[in-house]
Amino acid sequence: MSFRPIHSIRRALHAMTRGPYVAVVGMATIFVAVFATGLFAAVLGGAERLLQAWAGEVQLSVYLAPGADLEAAARAARAIAPGKGVEAVPAATALRRLAEALGDEARVLEGVGPGALPDAVEVRAPGISLAGARDLAARLRHGVPGAADVDYGNAWLETLERLVRRSKLAALVLFSALAVATAVLVSNTLRLAVFARRDEIEIMKLVGATDAFVSGPFLIEGLLQGLIGAAVAVGALLVAHAAVVPRLRAAIALADGLRLADTLPPPLLLGLVLGGGAVGLLGSALSVARTLRRVQE
Amino acid sequence: MIELFHVTKEYPGDGPALQDVSLEIEKGEFVFLTGASGAGKSTLLKLIFCEEAATSGQLLIFGKNVAKIRPSAIPFVRRNIGVVFQDFKLLSQRTVAENVALPLEVRGLADKEIRRKVKGLLRSVGLEHRGDKFPPSLSGGEQQRVAVARALVAEPALLLADEPTGNLDPDRTLEVMDLLYGANARGTTVVVATHDRTLLERYKKRVVVLERGRLLSDGDSIRRVASP
Numbered sequence: 001m002s003f004r005p006i007h008s009i010r011r012a013l014h015a016m017t018r019g020p021y022v023a024v025v026g027m028a029t030i031f032v033a034v035f036a037t038g039l040f041a042a043v044l045g046g047a048e049r050l051l052q053a054w055a056g057e058v059q060l061s062v063y064l065a066p067g068a069d070l071e072a073a074a075r076a077a078r079a080i081a082p083g084k085g086v087e088a089v090p091a092a093t094a095l096r097r098l099a100e101a102l103g104d105e106a107r108v109l110e111g112v113g114p115g116a117l118p119d120a121v122e123v124r125a126p127g128i129s130l131a132g133a134r135d136l137a138a139r140l141r142h143g144v145p146g147a148a149d150v151d152y153g154n155a156w157l158e159t160l161e162r163l164v165r166r167s168k169l170a171a172l173v174l175f176s177a178l179a180v181a182t183a184v185l186v187s188n189t190l191r192l193a194v195f196a197r198r199d200e201i202e203i204m205k206l207v208g209a210t211d212a213f214v215s216g217p218f219l220i221e222g223l224l225q226g227l228i229g230a231a232v233a234v235g236a237l238l239v240a241h242a243a244v245v246p247r248l249r250a251a252i253a254l255a256d257g258l259r260l261a262d263t264l265p266p267p268l269l270l271g272l273v274l275g276g277g278a279v280g281l282l283g284s285a286l287s288v289a290r291t292l293r294r295v296q297e
Numbered sequence: 298m299i300e301l302f303h304v305t306k307e308y309p310g311d312g313p314a315l316q317d318v319s320l321e322i323e324k325g326e327f328v329f330l331t332g333a334s335g336a337g338k339s340t341l342l343k344l345i346f347c348e349e350a351a352t353s354g355q356l357l358i359f360g361k362n363v364a365k366i367r368p369s370a371i372p373f374v375r376r377n378i379g380v381v382f383q384d385f386k387l388l389s390q391r392t393v394a395e396n397v398a399l400p401l402e403v404r405g406l407a408d409k410e411i412r413r414k415v416k417g418l419l420r421s422v423g424l425e426h427r428g429d430k431f432p433p434s435l436s437g438g439e440q441q442r443v444a445v446a447r448a449l450v451a452e453p454a455l456l457l458a459d460e461p462t463g464n465l466d467p468d469r470t471l472e473v474m475d476l477l478y479g480a481n482a483r484g485t486t487v488v489v490a491t492h493d494r495t496l497l498e499r500y501k502k503r504v505v506v507l508e509r510g511r512l513l514s515d516g517d518s519i520r521r522v523a524s525p
Contacts, residue, residue: 004405018390203386206348208376209403
């Protein structure tokens with residue numbers, strides 16, 4: 001008789017209830033690892049969502065060279081960006097809007113004539129990605145007759161995009177370091193648990209147990225510890241989300257659109273739980289295999 | 298059932314624990330293995346039980362050359378062998394009943410069948426009232442009887458016992474020996490390693506004497522021990 005699932009589950013539960021301390025240490029290790037991983041993923045997910053929200057407010061302004069035909073430019077812009085809000089803004093309108101925006105400070109515009117600002121075509125592109133905005137800007141520059149310059153707030157958007165890209169790289173490095181540290185930590189914790197029951201393994205082998213029969217309960221125990229530790233970590237992440245996001249919304253208007261699905265989407269949560277289980281199973285398998293080898297030597 | 302041809306066992310850094318031992322034990326025999334401490338009794342049992350490998354020579358168990366048995370097949374050989382270890386090797390985290398049940402669990406018997414057999418065995422070793430206790434709470438003698446019960450519970454073809462009465466008073470010694478005799482009467486081949494001369498004198502059985510790893514004598518009774 002080799003691996004017997006029911007027997008293994010029963011023995012694993014038995015061992016966990018009789019020696020809860022070791023089981024709790026194993027679960028706590030996996031909890032910390034899964035929580036830290038989930039936290040990184042949630043922060044990155046939230047940052048990406050905020051970036052998309054910023055990008056979603058993008059408005060492209062096509063400034064025309066002096067003497068260019070504003071209506072022809074607007075028609076060309078509509079053809080290039082169908083479905084987008086395209087508006088022809090004469091220089092005088094632009095100046096008036098600027099004065100309105102300046103409010104009490106509008107005095108600084110005294111003496112400035114309508115020729116100070118160029119005619120422009122404004123294109124509203126809500127929900128567009130950064131790459132999309134960049135591409136649209138290039139097409140407008142080349143396709144709109146008389147276009148002198150196209151502005152889509154590229155300076156700060158490019159900076160933000162660079163920041164997120166670097167954060168992703170940093171997170172990847174951190175993830176890798178964390179994954180290695182977690183694997184070592186979990187493996188060592190589970191190795192202690194298996195080592196504490198070295199006698200049991202030896203005696204079971206002596207009464208005719210196969211390696212699969214001996215390993216079964218330890219593997220189930222590792223799997224259960226991983227799943228439980230990860231499930232508790234996921235619960236803690238959800239609690240942390242519920243506590244932090246309302247504060248974030250109060251601080252940043254853009255965070256209004258931040259939903260649970262942006263920071264902790266169900267596939268991520270499922271992945272964390274299954275990942276925790278897999279780490280527990282793998283750590284246990286390595287430890288049992290090592291102990292079995294030593295028993296047989 | 299057991300055949301040894303010029304078997305030698307050496308441990309690194311030590312002299313040979315067994316030296317050029319040739320021996321044959323037939324199916325259904327009851328054999329005492331005796332000799333002073335360090336004579337090689339336990340080593341011989343370990344070789345038969347596939348816990349150790351011989352350095353040289355050939356050892357056949359159930360007609361199979363032990364050296365040629367694949368490591369993955371050793372558990373299945375062991376299932377035909379019950380062993381009473383000198384240090385009992387009981388699991389302190391499991392109850393007496395669970396310890397006795399271990400060989401049956403390994404064989405995949407149904408829970409009901411396991412409970413029935415364990416109960417019967419515990420009754421026969423006088424421990425039916427101690428089934429739910431843990432080994433550390435038992436006396437040495439009681440632990441030894443648990444070890445005997447575990448070795449017998451699966452009704453093995455071969456029973457190896459290393460000093461099975463070492464911690465028992467005379468009454469309990471007789472009870473344990475009766476258990477071993479009963480198993481032998483049901484067809485189990487029994488090999489008992491002991492240095493207790495009173496056992497050899499009481500039970501007129503084949504006695505194999507080892508001395509410093511060598512086979513000193515192999516005869517039908519204690520008389521051969523006294524005058525090899």
